[in-house]
Amino acid sequence: MYYNGIYHLFYQYNPKGSVWGNIVWAHSVSTDLINWTPLEPAIFPSKPFDQYGCWSGSATVLPGNKPVILYTGITDENNTQVQNYAVPANLSDPYLREWVKPDNNPLIVPEAGVNKTAFRDPTTAWLGRDGHWRILVGGRRKNRGIAFLYRSRDFLKWTKAKHALHTSAGTGNWECPDFYPVLKQGSNGLDTSVLGPNVKHVLKVSLDVTRYEYYTLGTYQTDKERYIPDNTSADGWKGLRYDYGNFYASKSFYDPSKNRRILWGWANESDSANDDVRKGWAGIQLIPRVITLDRNGKQLLQWPVPELKRLRGENVHFRDQVLNKGDVVEVTGITPAQADVDVTFSFPSLDLAEPFDPTWELLDAQDVCSLRGSSVEGGLGPFGLLTLASENLEEYTPVFFRVFKAGYKHVVLMCSDARSSSLKDDLYRPSFAGFVDVDLTDKKLSLRSLIDHSVVESFGARGKTCISSRVYPTLAIYDKAHLYVFNNGTEAVTVKTLDAWSMNRPRTMN
Incomplete structure (x- = not known):
């Protein structure tokens, strides 16, 4: 949340070790979303209503500028989940270091017919026109995902609505739901309570069964207390994702200081628990992103917060670099292990785009990428970046595009393929991928990648498709890491413009 000039990030943490437990x-x-100071924990198990764990939730700033946290507590060894609240002990403390959990907790308990072991992660509250606050709590009934709706006039006594705000069959347990408005036209973010004709709503859920996140855009019918997704994307695990890689348990919030909505996502490790113990830490928050609605109204756009530019150091720039089939050109003059790379590729024609195999319609983009990786010669593509690469390409993480022809349209595949990322054994090395809904009339595709030692966070077509990968090279580390642009397609591709920056370390606030 943003409160009195300061950003507050609350996150699940084990103070006793780098593996799961003791959360x-x-x-x-922070004052800028980039440079952060850790404080003492805000909430920890201490009462009967959370003695077995303090789990995810959200913050809401109530009228009178009073912040309140809603969170899930576990009350017993049977994993009974309830919703609790906490308030600052001292509003005059600018950092809100200490939080109090009043004794009238829990506020919400699972009633009869609600799965008490799948009832968690309350959302930020929004205020309806009737003066009642509303929140969602994630859950499931059998294999149907559910966003339970609760209402309250005073934020203390909550009543479950007769119907869920939304459900979807075959999706399993819904974790970390998020529900918020976006402008149909314009780039400003909106407070969670905003309603009106120029507004669409977003419902995001984290699916425990797939460990991916999915969202839909739709209409919030306030008279019926229902959310109706548009029919422009699937309402389930084949639907739109914020990120097609290692990205889960995300949360957005409204930043009133800059009229924007910020998205935070978490990326866990892809190596072993023993590796985590040796490192002494596990799991990262990815770079915060600004969310807006694409002009086509069918998907969201995401882009790193502009404050990230403050960490940029040395810059290299070049343009109009032609890449013929098989060309690999190194980008020098920066620190490739910590870099921000923004490149636009252009191509003279779409004629050589390879046919899109009709059998792939049944596959995820990730499966298509595994079949048509960066080393598989194509027509238009694959072309892109080789990040965190060793000098002789024993290790590299390619982020690239391939363009296919499917009937009268073109299909753009974006991949971040970790299969060649490391010589180390026992790693999870998937070929993450997503399709990009982009107009190729100008015959250009843009790619921005944020590279930071063990993470490659990429944004295709100005944030239409995003993929985050966790990788663990053994050779391509520190000053032994390299960065290349490449083309393995028959069609020549031009690096129209490329800007890359060395990225400096953030600092701890005073």
């Missing part, structure tokens, strides 16, 4: 709400603060 508390850690707390860090």
Whole structure:
């Protein structure tokens, strides 16, 4: 949340080790979303209503500028989940270091017919026109995902609505739901309570069964207390994702200081628990992103917060570099292990785009990428970046595009393929991928990748498709890492423009 000039990040944390367990709400603060200072934990198990764990939730700033946290507590060994609240002990403390859990907790308990072991992660509250606050709590009934709706006039007594705000069959347990408005036209973010004719709503859920996140755009019917997704994307695990890689348990919030909505996502490790113990830490927050609605109204756009530019150092720029089939050109003059790379590729024609195999319609983009990787010669593509590469390409993480022809339209595949990322054994090395809904009339595709030692966070076509990968090279580390542009397609591709920056380390706030 943003409160009195300071950003507060609360996150699940084990203060006793780098593996899962002993979870508390850690707390860090920042004035710019980039440089952070960790404080003491805000919430930790201490009462009967959370003695077996303090789990995810959300913050809401109530009228009178009073913040309140809603969170899930576990009350017993049977994993009974309830919704609790906490408030600052001292509103005059600018960092809100200490939080109090009043004794009238829990506020919400699972009633009869609600799965008490799948009832968690309350959302930020929004205020309806009737003066009642509303929140969602994620859950499931058998294999149907559910967003339970609760209402309250005073934020203390909550009543479950007769119907869920939304459900979807075959999706399993819904974790970390998020529900918020976006402008149909314009780039400003909206407070969670905004309603009106120029607004669409987003419902995002994290699916426990797939460990991916999915969202739909749709209409919030306030008279019926129902959310109706548009029919422009699937309402389930084949639907739209914020990120097609290692990205889960995300949360957005409204930043009133800059009239924008910010998205935070978490990426866990792809190596072993023993590796985590040796490192002494596990799991990262990815770079915060600004969310807007694409002009086509069918999907969201995401882009790193502009404050990230403050970490940029040395810059290299070149343009009009032609890449013929098989060309690999190194980008020098920066630190490839920590870099921000923004490149636009152009191509003279779409004629050589290879046919899109009709049998692939049944596959995920990730499966198509595994079949048509960066080393598989194509027509138009694959072309893109080889990140965190060793000098002789024993290790590299390619981020690239392939363009296919499917009937009268073109299909653009974006991949971040970790299969060649490391010589290390026992790693999870998937070929993450997503399709890009982009107009190729100008015959250009853009790619931005944020590279930071063990993470490659990429944004295709100005944030239409995003993929985050966790990788663990053994050779391509520190000053032994390299960065290349490449083309393995028959059609020549031009690097129209490329800007790359060395990225400096953030600092801890005073």
